Amino acid sequence: MVVQFGLMACSATDEKRGRDAEEPRQTLAERTVNRGQYRERNCHVMSATEQFEHSPPPRPGGQISLNYTARPGLGGLSIKNFLLSVITLGIYSFWGKTNVRRHIWSCVHVMDEPLEYTGTGKELFLGFLIVTGIIIVPLFLIQALAPFIFFENIAAQVVAQILAFVVVLYLIGVGIYRARRYRLSRTLWRGIRGTLTGSSWSFAWTNFWMTFLLPLSFLWSYPWMRMRLTSRMTNDMEFGSAPFGFSGPVGPLYSRFAIIWISSLVLMILLPFALWISGLSFDPKSMIDGGDGPITPDQTTLVAFFIGLTLLIIPAFVLLFAVLRAFYVAGEMNHFAQCTTFENVRFEMRATSWSLIGLAIGNFLILIFTLGIGAPFVQQRLVRYFCNRMTPVGSLDVASIQQSQAEVDRRGEGLAEVFDIDAF
Amino acid sequence: MRSEPSETYQGRFYDGESAVAHDVVVRCSTTVVVVSAGSDVLATWNYPDLLSPDPLVAGRRARLTHNTAPYARLVVEDPAFSECILDRAPHLSSRAHRRRGLKIVLACMLMAFATVGAGYAFLTFAPSTFAKLMPDSWRHNLGEQVKQILVRGKQVCTDDEGVAALAAMAARLSEKEDNPSQFKIYVYDLSIVNAFALPGGSIVISRQLVEAASGADGVAGVLAHEMGHVIERDSEAQLVRSLGISLLQQVLFGGSTIGDSFGGIAGVLTLMQYTRDAERRADGHAVRILEASGVSPNGLISFFEYIQDKYGSKSEDDEKSDVFSLFSSHPGVKERIGKLKQLETWSATPALTETQWTALKSICASAPDTDKETEGGSPPDEA
Incomplete structure (x- = not known):
């Protein structure tokens, strides 16, 4: 059966899907030819009668591509999740989160084949319950009870609190690693799942002592720590039987880091000055109680201080710090992409400071104006930013990728959930 | 575009073992879905154990998997195929999906x-x-x-x-x-x-x-x-x-x-x-x-x-x-x-x-007299 229709192969971003039904059917041969031959943002009409007459050409290592194609339905999903979470006292949120992931994953296309998220709400819920039972409740009790068990014994109290802090800090590392492992194991592309092959405890240990190094080095160990941890994580990552690789010098991160470190220091010295000046320039009398009644000089300074603080200086400085941070993060993202390899594929990232700031401000406004209900759109924007600016370069021999043999976690992300590690 | 109702359809099959896409012919028979490439039968799936990651909509692309091979994926673009499957596996329909969703919501409320x-x-x-x-x-x-x-x-x-x-x-x-x-x-x-x-x-x-x-x-x-x-x-x-x-x-x-x-x-x-x-x-x-x-x-x-x-x-x-x-x-x-x-x-x-x-x-006589004036402020918590 040969179908003689042209094929619209259009992979421009944000194309609205959901009209699959109206699209002419495509034959396998068309698909074969189409795959890999046309890069992003090109629409071609082609006829494919001839190709089908022959047996399909052998699939070469296809040119790899990555793009995000938004689909409608995320708004409805957001509202539904919010309402159902409210009436179930938050319990539904695990299923809601899963549905959002399914939606967003399915918008990500690698070589025109969508990703599929195969996790379930039940897995997240059970993971959360178990972690709550064996970690959160005991930790809570230790912290809550310590003050009156060891009332006079300040040393014992301090030890108990430090112990709880250390345990939490350590577990955060475990949580980061396991959440990543869970998500990879629930991400399917062409029927193949991902995995992390290393030990979460050993990753957590590295994360743990490196975190302690941060204050000791006045944060100068930060780029090195990020490099080491990302290297660890990425080198542990596999898709099916094929490992990711990560290697590169840490040097390039330090030029940007030095700039933001010094600028931040300057800003922090300037901040008290700015607050002091704002404190002098405000007239608070007109702003309290209609100006009636005597106000002591103490109050005057105090009120002026806080008005100046909240209205002007603090947001300005927050913005400046955000700009510095975006400058570093952009550099880091681009460098990390360069260091990453997957089979014959390397990666190029085009993150810029201003686009990151725009992304962050947009996300902030979405969360503010939707009272957090629009959080799925924030996730979509993050993933889309990543997909749009990340270009995988090279060709992938898909035939060489076999299914992952790693064991699959049965429950997910309890630790990440209770420690609120990230938005997903 | 509805083609003639047909028992066989062209499709794409991932076997869950490797990332290779198989071009396959899919037959929607009365009891099983048979996926074959040339003379090789790659999968024979009965209807009750058929799964669809997303609700199956008549006239849309079908994306199926099966209880016995949870990582295998069968994708068929032909709109007639989804109708054929829906007739035989109604548990894949949007309505069935919604019913399962409702059960989850009820279970959450119960919890x-x-x-x-x-x-x-x-x-x-x-x-x-x-x-x-x-x-x-x-x-x-x-x-x-x-x-x-x-x-x-x-x-x-x-x-x-x-x-x-x-x-x-x-x-x-x-x-x-x-x-x-x-x-x-x-x-x-x-x-x-x-x-x-x-x-x-x-x-x-x-x-x-x-x-x-x-x-x-x-x-x-x-x-x-x-x-x-x-x-x-x-x-x-x-x-x-x-x-x-x-x-x-x-x-x-x-x-x-x-x-x-x-x-x-x-x-x-x-x-x-x-x-x-x-x-x-x-x-x-x-x-x-x-x-x-x-x-x-x-x-x-x-x-x-x-x-x-x-x-x-x-x-x-x-x-x-x-x-x-x-x-x-x-x-x-x-x-x-x-x-x-x-x-x-x-x-x-x-x-x-x-x-x-x-x-x-006068038990507090020896204590300094602080803040005696309490009226007009917030009322006391009563006694």
């Missing part, structure tokens, strides 16, 4: 109800049990901590004669009680009219309460009420309860913003409900103690009437909930006056002599 119910039951029965099991050293430590927060920076009143008068009053009231030595009574200059029973048996009375009372009998009535709280271990139970509530909140809502507000409201409501019960019990103790020690309840009545006059209905409506001010959510003053007035009278003598009462009123 929410169960959690709230279990939490409520736990908070009702467990705190007083825990409070009574608590070792004395814990109670004492707790009490000291709460006191430090409560009287932060304020002066304890130490005028010798006043302290002696207070001790005499306490001794008289607690004479017939099981463990008279457990009550340790302090007057603090707190700038509010209030009294508190603390874990471990300490009772803190504010100087302003002593001044507001028309006589020693009023102070004695308040003291008897607080002793009731100590006997019932109410403040210990209250702290255990608030601990339980914050634990429940943390577990139930985690960091979610939706949950925080809900949890907050639920927590406050629970606290208020419980304290009202405790207040009624403490009032019962107060009456018993006053009767046993031959002190008239009239002092307490006139003290309540003073409160009512001064703060009107506010003290009945503005029931703020505060873990530490155990006086804050008493049953309405009017109701309590009514109950006290219904009591049969007993033979009574003044709680203190005139000299002792004068001494008690």
Whole structure:
């Protein structure tokens, strides 16, 4: 059966899907030819009668591509999740989160084949319950009870609190690693799942002592720590039987880091000055109680201080710090992409400071104006930013990728959930 | 574009073993879906075990997998195929998906109800049990901590004669009680009219309460009420309860913003409900103690009437909930006056002599006079 229709192969971003039904059917041969031959943002009409007459050409290592194609339905999903979470006292949120992931994953296309998220709400819920039972409740009790068990014994109290802090800090590392492992194991592309092959405890240990190094080095160990941890994580990552690789010098991160470190220091010295000046320039009398009644000089300074603080200086400085941070993060993202390899594929990232700031401000406004209900759109924007600016370069021999043999976690992300590690 | 209804369709198959895409011919027979490439049969799937990651919509692309091969994926673009499958595997339809979604929502609601119910039951029965099991050293430590927060920076009143008068009053009231030595009574200059029973048996009375009372009998009535709280271990139970509530909140809502507000409201409501019960019990103790020690309840009545006059209905409506001010959510003053007035009278003598009462009123004489002016500010939490 040969179908003689042209094929619209259009992979421009944000194309609205959901009209699959109206699209002419495509034959396998068309698909074969189409795959890999046309890069992003090109629409071609082609006829494919001839190709089908022959047996399909052998699939070469296809040119790899990555793009995000938004689909409608995320708004409805957001509202539904919010309402159902409210009436179930938050319990539904695990299923809601899963549905959002399914939606967003399915918008990500690698070589025109969508990703599929195969996790379930039940897995997240059970993971959360178990972690709550064996970690959160005991930790809570230790912290809550310590003050009156060891009332006079300040040393014992301090030890108990430090112990709880250390345990939490350590577990955060475990949580980061396991959440990543869970998500990879629930991400399917062409029927193949991902995995992390290393030990979460050993990753957590590295994360743990490196975190302690941060204050000791006045944060100068930060780029090195990020490099080491990302290297660890990425080198542990596999898709099916094929490992990711990560290697590169840490040097390039330090030029940007030095700039933001010094600028931040300057800003922090300037901040008290700015607050002091704002404190002098405000007239608070007109702003309290209609100006009636005597106000002591103490109050005057105090009120002026806080008005100046909240209205002007603090947001300005927050913005400046955000700009510095975006400058570093952009550099880091681009460098990390360069260091990453997957089979014959390397990666190029085009993150810029201003686009990151725009992304962050947009996300902030979405969360503010939707009272957090629009959080799925924030996730979509993050993933889309990543997909749009990340270009995988090279060709992938898909035939060489076999299914992952790693064991699959049965429950997910309890630790990440209770420690609120990230938005997903 | 509907093609002729056909038993075979072109499709793309991933076997879940490798990432290779197989171009396949799919046959939608009456009992099984057969996936074959050339002469090789790659999969034979029965309908009941067929799965669809997304709801299968007639006329749309079908994406299928199977219970026996959860990583295999079969993609067929032909719109007629999805119709053929839907006829034979109706459990893949959007309606079936929605029904499963509804079941999940109902299960979540059930769990929410169960959690709230279990939490409520736990908070009702467990705190007083825990409070009574608590070792004395814990109670004492707790009490000291709460006191430090409560009287932060304020002066304890130490005028010798006043302290002696207070001790005499306490001794008289607690004479017939099981463990008279457990009550340790302090007057603090707190700038509010209030009294508190603390874990471990300490009772803190504010100087302003002593001044507001028309006589020693009023102070004695308040003291008897607080002793009731100590006997019932109410403040210990209250702290255990608030601990339980914050634990429940943390577990139930985690960091979610939706949950925080809900949890907050639920927590406050629970606290208020419980304290009202405790207040009624403490009032019962107060009456018993006053009767046993031959002190008239009239002092307490006139003290309540003073409160009512001064703060009107506010003290009945503005029931703020505060873990530490155990006086804050008493049953309405009017109701309590009514109950006290219904009591049969007993033979009574003044709680203190005139000299002792004068001494008690000036118990803070040696303390610096801070913030005497309390009217016009927020009303006291009532007494």
